[in-house]
Amino acid sequence: MNERIFVIEDDENIQEIVKLSLESNGYQVTLFDNAIDAIIEIKRDAPDLAIFDVMLPQMDGISAVKKIRETNTEIPILILSAKDSEIDKIHGLDSGSDDYMTKPFGVLELCARVRTLLRRVHPKSKVLRTPSLSIDKSTHVVKHNQEVMDLTHKEYQLLVYLIENRERVVERDELLNNIWGYDFIGESRALDVHIRSLRKKLNDDGEKYIKTIRSVGYRFVEKEEDKYD
DSSP states (O other), rough: OOOOOOOEEOOOOHHHHHHHHTTTTEEEEEEEESSHHHHHHHHHHOOSSEEEEEEEEEEEEEEEEHHTTOOOSOOOOEEESOOOHHHHHHHHHHHSEEEEEEEEOOOHHHHHHHHHHHHHHOOOOEEOOOSSEETTTTTEEEEEETOOOOOOHHHHHHHHHHHTTTEEEEEEHHHHIIISSSSOOOOOOOHHHHHHHHHEEETTTSSSSSEETTTTTTEEEEOGGGOOO
16 A cells, blocks of 8 residues: 655645655655644544645644654654754754754755655555556566566566656666676667566556666656556
8 A cells, every 4th residue: 555645735836846856756645734634534544644734724834843752753754844943843853853954945855855754654565556556576577557467577677766856857878787797888779678578568668667768767757647557
């Protein structure tokens, strides 16, 4: 099951940006426009992580985090705030949050911080997920739209490496050195062959999953709509 994340934010534009960013990384996102409704739902069925804005109607985010910590000390909480002074950050962290991120923010950094917080809570988790893929690193079972894929060892390694580094472009030399273990001087076409084979098994003719960055390398870029295919 994908990790569930509550996003408590009253700005609809930011709501959508955060929602799309997180869902494109395989998370299940529930939106709230106020802290009171979120607190009630957290008490009923806590998610894997919560993201709170500070300036909220009825109850501000800092007060909400303090309220949650009275009964739940386990759920990781990230605060998003336009307040960027040192004292604001200290107040946010002292309230019981695990991380504090200021607006405006980059979606790649946001997703990286979410992954870091979730690893702290689930350090033994060995399952990678995207909207349509799941990879159990303990058994090497790869599923695409719930169907088990038949991958070679190198194809498996390439897919895992690209997904684990999906927030950036992975250069060809980096893939060769990390997957093959040494520099394939003059033999880099081996990488192209494996990428081509992997794309074929993913039905990835349009580069929906693995995008070629010309003269640089590759990047895993599964689009949001693929979740509903």
